[in-house]
Amino acid sequence: MDGVRLRRGLTTFSFLAPALIGIAVFFGYPLISAVYFSFTKFDLLSVPQWVGLSNYRQMADDPFLLQAVRNTLWMVMVFVPVRIIFTIGLAMLLAQLKRGAGFFRTILYLPSLVPSVAATIAFVYLLKPGTGPVNHLLEKIGINGPLWFNSPAWAKPSLVLLGLWACGDLMIIFLAAVLGVPESLYEAASLDGANAWHKFRSITLPSIRPVILFAAVTGVIYTLQYFDQAAVAGSIASGQATVGAGISQSFGYPEGSTFTYPLWLYTSGFRYNALGYANALAIALFVVALAVTVILLRRAKAFSGEES
Amino acid sequence: MVLERPRVAVRERRQIRLAWVARHSIAIALAVMFITPVAYLVLLSLMTSNQALTSDYWPNTWHPENYVKVFEATPLPHYLLNTVLYAVTATVLTLASSVPAAYALAKLRFRGRNALFLVVICVMMLPPQVVTVPLYLMWARYGLTGSLAPLIIPALFGDAFCIFLLRQFLLTIPGEYLDAARVDGCGEWRTLLRVVLPMARPGIAAAGLFQFFFCWNDYYGPLLYTSENENSWTLTLGLASFRTVHHIDWNLVTAATVLAMAPLIIIFFFAQRAFVQGITLTGFKG
Numbered sequence: 177m178d179g180v181r182l183r184r185g186l187t188t189f190s191f192l193a194p195a196l197i198g199i200a201v202f203f204g205y206p207l208i209s210a211v212y213f214s215f216t217k218f219d220l221l222s223v224p225q226w227v228g229l230s231n232y233r234q235m236a237d238d239p240f241l242l243q244a245v246r247n248t249l250w251m252v253m254v255f256v257p258v259r260i261i262f263t264i265g266l267a268m269l270l271a272q273l274k275r276g277a278g279f280f281r282t283i284l285y286l287p288s289l290v291p292s293v294a295a296t297i298a299f300v301y302l303l304k305p306g307t308g309p310v311n312h313l314l315e316k317i318g319i320n321g322p323l324w325f326n327s328p329a330w331a332k333p334s335l336v337l338l339g340l341w342a343c344g345d346l347m348i349i350f351l352a353a354v355l356g357v358p359e360s361l362y363e364a365a366s367l368d369g370a371n372a373w374h375k376f377r378s379i380t381l382p383s384i385r386p387v388i389l390f391a392a393v394t395g396v397i398y399t400l401q402y403f404d405q406a407a408v409a410g411s412i413a414s415g416q417a418t419v420g421a422g423i424s425q426s427f428g429y430p431e432g433s434t435f436t437y438p439l440w441l442y443t444s445g446f447r448y449n450a451l452g453y454a455n456a457l458a459i460a461l462f463v464v465a466l467a468v469t470v471i472l473l474r475r476a477k478a479f480s481g482e483e484s
Numbered sequence: 485m486v487l488e489r490p491r492v493a494v495r496e497r498r499q500i501r502l503a504w505v506a507r508h509s510i511a512i513a514l515a516v517m518f519i520t521p522v523a524y525l526v527l528l529s530l531m532t533s534n535q536a537l538t539s540d541y542w543p544n545t546w547h548p549e550n551y552v553k554v555f556e557a558t559p560l561p562h563y564l565l566n567t568v569l570y571a572v573t574a575t576v577l578t579l580a581s582s583v584p585a586a587y588a589l590a591k592l593r594f595r596g597r598n599a600l601f602l603v604v605i606c607v608m609m610l611p612p613q614v615v616t617v618p619l620y621l622m623w624a625r626y627g628l629t630g631s632l633a634p635l636i637i638p639a640l641f642g643d644a645f646c647i648f649l650l651r652q653f654l655l656t657i658p659g660e661y662l663d664a665a666r667v668d669g670c671g672e673w674r675t676l677l678r679v680v681l682p683m684a685r686p687g688i689a690a691a692g693l694f695q696f697f698f699c700w701n702d703y704y705g706p707l708l709y710t711s712e713n714e715n716s717w718t719l720t721l722g723l724a725s726f727r728t729v730h731h732i733d734w735n736l737v738t739a740a741t742v743l744a745m746a747p748l749i750i751i752f753f754f755a756q757r758a759f760v761q762g763i764t765l766t767g768f769k770g
Contacts, residue, residue, distance in 0.1 A: 187672045188594045195585035195604075198641025202619065203607045209618035266514070272507055281760075282753045283515040286522055289748045291701050291720055294741040297734070298521040301528075307539040309524075341518060345694070348756075352763035386766045393609065401611040404703060438613055451617055458614040469609040 207462070214456040219449035231456035241457070243432050244440040247332065251402060251436065255336050256395040260388060263343050267350035268376070281351070288344030296408040299338045300325050325413035328433040335434065338405055346391055353387040354380060393472040397465050403438040410434050437461065529739035536734035550739040557736055560743070562715075563722035567744075570632050570706075570718055571699035577639035578646050578695050579688060585642050586650035587676050591662060601651070608644035612704060620708060630713035635705050646691045653687030654680065655767035690762025693755060700748060719744040 214231055216224035235241055266284060273280055287295060303310050303324035311321030322330045361379050370378070410429035424447045428435030441461070445454030528536050529550055531543040554560055588594070589601050623634040657680065665675040681688075703720045710716035723740055752759070 185594070188588055188592050191584040191588035191592065191672070191676075192600070194581040194640060195642035195647060198581070198638065198643075199603060199607060202638050202641065203610065203615070206615035206618035206622070207610075209621075210614055213617060269507060269511060269514075273511055275508070276511075278753065278756055280511050280515060281756050282749070284518050285752055285756070286749060287518055289697065289701070289745050289752065290522060290525070291703065291723065291741060291744065293703065293720075293723065294525060294738065295521065297737075298525050298528075301539060302521055302524055302541075304539045309541050341521065348760060349763055349765065352760045353765065355760065356764060356766075390765050397609050397611065401613060403613075438611075441613055445617070455617060458611075458616075461611055462614045465609055465611055465614075466606065469606055472605065472609075 210455050210458055213452055214459045217452040219451055231453045234453060235456060240440050244435050244437045247435055248437040250332055251399045252396055255339055255399055256392060258336060259339060259343055259395055260391050262340050263346045263350050266347045267354050270351050271354045284347060285344035287342040292404040293408050295342055296338060296405045297412055300409055300412040303334055325409055326430055328431040331430060331433040335405060335409060350387060353384040357383045389472060393468055396468045400461060400465055401438055402436050406434045406436045406439055525738045526742055529735055529742055531735050533733045533735050550735050554736050554740045558722055563717050563719045566632060566716060567700060567718040570635055571696050573636050574639040574699045575692050575696045578643045579692050581640055581642040582646040582650055586647045586654055587680060590651045590654035604644050604647050608648055629709050631716050634709040646695055649691045650687055652764050652767050653762060654684055656764060657683050686758055686762035689758045693759050697748060
């Protein structure tokens with residue numbers, strides 16, 4: 177009897193072994209190292225030197241960090257909910273299209289296939305204040321277009337627009353969820369005389385609730401690590417026109433309005449070579465990401481797949 | 485009453501028709517808005533290098549030869565080869581290592597199963613910046629930075645998002661099929677290969693597409709590990725290399741971007757149905 181159980185245990189282990197090794201080597205080990213580095217002072221050439229909590233104390237009065245946190249929080253509060261509502265709308269629309277469904281799905285997914293650097297460049301050029309086509313068009317219908325990426329007030333909303341445009345992955349996930357709602361539920365509601373909005377409120381929304389939760393949590397995590405687009409937008413809009421080395425000099429343009437947390441992390445680590453401080457920033461980021469994840473885990477029943 | 489009926493039917497049909505027109509108009513308007521920036525990239529790729537620096541959006545003269553020039557200006561085929569090598573091997577290896585783990589999490593009973601699933605979700609949520617420095621130092625210690633190895637080797641050990649997505653799909657496979665296989669004397673591995681794999685094809689396709697698209701457009705990974713050795717550059721890094729001392733040849737950058745995107749667009753168009761069918765997050769199927 178014990179032999180059978182042992183063999184079954186070994187079989188299970190053989191299924192899990194690669195993933196367990198992966199979690200230990202590429203998650204556990206670097207996380208512990210990062211915690212250790214966050215208590216040290218070093219650059220890539222020197223040996224880490226233990227400095228205790230001083231990196232964390234430094235975070236308390238770091239004006240750049242304060243600005244970065246403000247910008248990142250703004251993105252979390254605005255971008256995450258707007259993206260979810262917009263993508264659900266797209267998914268509902270796509271689910272109802274019969275003719276040309278594959279064509280429309282491909283077109284609306286297309287932007288997420290554009291490499292983020294190129295996508296950002298295209299957006300900054302299209303939204304160029306004086307001469308860009310968008311403001312040209314707005315002018316024709318009598319609207320004085322904003323300065324978009326060149327205005328401290330409009331730069332973040334412009335990044336939100338860019339993010340909505342490239343929401344294809346989430347759109348496909350929502351589309352799958354919407355299409356997965358059993359048709360019979362809608363038919364029953366139709367017989368009861370429910371209109372489209374009622375059906376959405378009382379059938380679609382409850383069915384896709386776990387997916388909304390998933391989108392909220394992954395959206396927050398994605399926004400916390402928002403890097404490429406903010407870096408490239410600042411560089412191109414400031415007229416520096418570089419996406420390679422030296423890009424960090426235009427981080428945050430204009431007036432620090434696009435200066436996000438990961439940009440400050442990158443700057444401290446790879447421009448100022450303060451890797452210990454960068455690791456402290458990384459650990460702080462992880463703690464916030466973990467807190468958000470815990471909220472998901474509390475409701476993990478939504479993903480357990482066992483009907484209660 | 486008798487006369488009333490057809491009128492209602494006509495009105496209802498008209499309403500359905502109107503809704504149809506409204507939906508398709510919105511869809512077309514959105515499609516135009518979504519495709520404009522992409523079309524702009526294509527137009528930019530057909531300009532002269534000087535015009536591409538202005539904010540014109542219509543080429544004064546058309547230069548399709550830019551698409552030939554990108555091959556002369558950079559070792560584009562070599563970058564493409566590296567990208568294909570990275571995306572294909574990483575996708576295949578990730579699936580091979582993730583499917584068994586996802587199957588165990590979905591269908592086998594063992595102690596700590598829920599805890600392990602929670603750990604997988606935690607890994608999925610980890611911002612990559614957090615572990616960048618220690619991982620870079622680890623690969624540097626083994627002398628593997630400057631090659632594609634740090635990007636491909638981790639694929640041997642599963643990917644959290646892939647495991648999550650596959651587990652959710654495998655939950656939808658009824659247990660009776662597995663029991664039947666076990667009654668027939670199949671071991672767990674045989675059950676996985678003979679019974680589960682064929683049924684899980686849409687889920688595996690979806691997870692594979694996510695992985696493949698991610699690797700193809702990955703910028704952060706190749707920038708971190710291969711930038712010191714041009715032989716290992718992928719397309720995304722190559723895009724940033726059309727730079728002279730004074731300016732960037734945006735026309736060539738965008739031409740190369742369009743070339744890099746084209747295969748993905750074709751793959752998505754033909755695979756989108758399977759893609760949508762293979763995704764389930766809740767573990768039930770309607």
